[in-house]
Ligand code: AMP
């Protein structure tokens with residue numbers, strides 16, 4: 377089967393790597409792809425907002441499955457256009473992608489389906505938002521309704537900060553995304569990402585991960601797209617995962633189907649593990665980046681089988697996916713300046729050495745110079761990913777590989793997985809004491 381993979385970051389490199397391991401793959405195409413993806417795929421320059429051009433490409437190359445990596449084309453309805461032309465697509469329809477595309481849509485769905493989430497008010501004007509603010513205590517969370525590349529969320533510690541965030545959003549600080557805001561109760565707890573594949577009827581749990589969103593060690597500095605992740609997230613115990621499935625994921629999938637917007641693809645739930653149980657922070661309608669990299673590093677099942685069964689509503693007939701018991705960790709190497717304006721063009725070397733002991737370096741934002749040299753071409757540049765029997769072992773392997781990468785203009789966090797490693801050490805000493 378020929379496959380077209382859309383996107384060009386580390387998430388898509390990890391997907392390409394895994395798709396390429398399948399005996400069912402014919403030819404892989406990627407648009408736009410990146411130099412890492414080019415090892416497995418023929419790259420194509422396609423304008424993803426030009427649906428007719430994407431359809432024509434698929435027709436000319438006998439594409440059996442289109443895998444959509446990022447959210448923007450899904451929220452824009454590319455999956456609908458492709459399905460309308462008869463193609464199988466991994467990724468939700470425009471209506472179903474509202475779960476990511478509109479925070480207010482998701483909050484209202486949670487109300488209708490009785491799904492645990494933070495209390496909230498939607499507001500379409502500055503006046504309404506300021507009036508609603510009085511109903512919340514601080515800290516309070518102010519969110520732009522639409523897609524804002526992970527930047528449309530402000531956790532306001534004071535009423536003045538909340539008012540400033542509301543003013544900023546209605547003044548266009550987040551573009552169209554801020555034309556409406558959601559004001560939310562602040563939830564306390566630890567966060568975990570939980571993934572499920574669904575074809576609209578069958579739901580298949582697809583692993584968990586923990587991301588590290590702040591740019592600096594110790595969770596300091598501004599938010600980013602994610603500076604590193606590991607999988608599985610042990611804080612999401614099997615009992616909590618089962619609770620999240622029955623109380624959050626299943627009622628969402630059912631409500632979407634009942635309301636005529638069946639959700640097909642991967643549903644990525646950002647969860648807060650509160651004292652009252654898991655609560656939904658947000659949904660994403662695609663794999664997390666860099667969470668996908670650690671999931672792919674652990675996945676043992678054929679990815680072409682999984683994604684095409686999901687696209688063709690055949691998940692019920694498939695064996696559940698198998699994941700290695702190992703922990704996988706990915707460390708993001710970013711270009712100086714990120715998450716502000718990243719420095720472009722920094723030279724990158726040492727990738728073969730970094731991969732010598734089994735680590736994988738996924739390309740997130742790289743390009744080839746005219747002379748063939750690999751350079752930085754984005755904020756998040758490389759995702760150095762490794763496995764081990766514990767978080768500590770995965771961490772040691774990942775950072776050993778990081779230290780072999782020669783990227784003088786790059787930086788990374790040094791504490792990915794740190795909290796879980798501390799718990800791991802505590803558990804081991806507890807076991808030691810129990811045995812001794
Ligand atoms: P989101 O883009 O909705 O995932 O929000 C970005 C980050 O803001 C989340 O990963 C959380 O760390 C934080 N956040 C969002 N909503 C809440 C909330 N209601 N309570 C506490 N933290 C939140």
Ligand code: GLY
Nearest residue numbers: 601602664665666
């Ligand atoms: N790593 C967070 C996200 O993909 O949204």
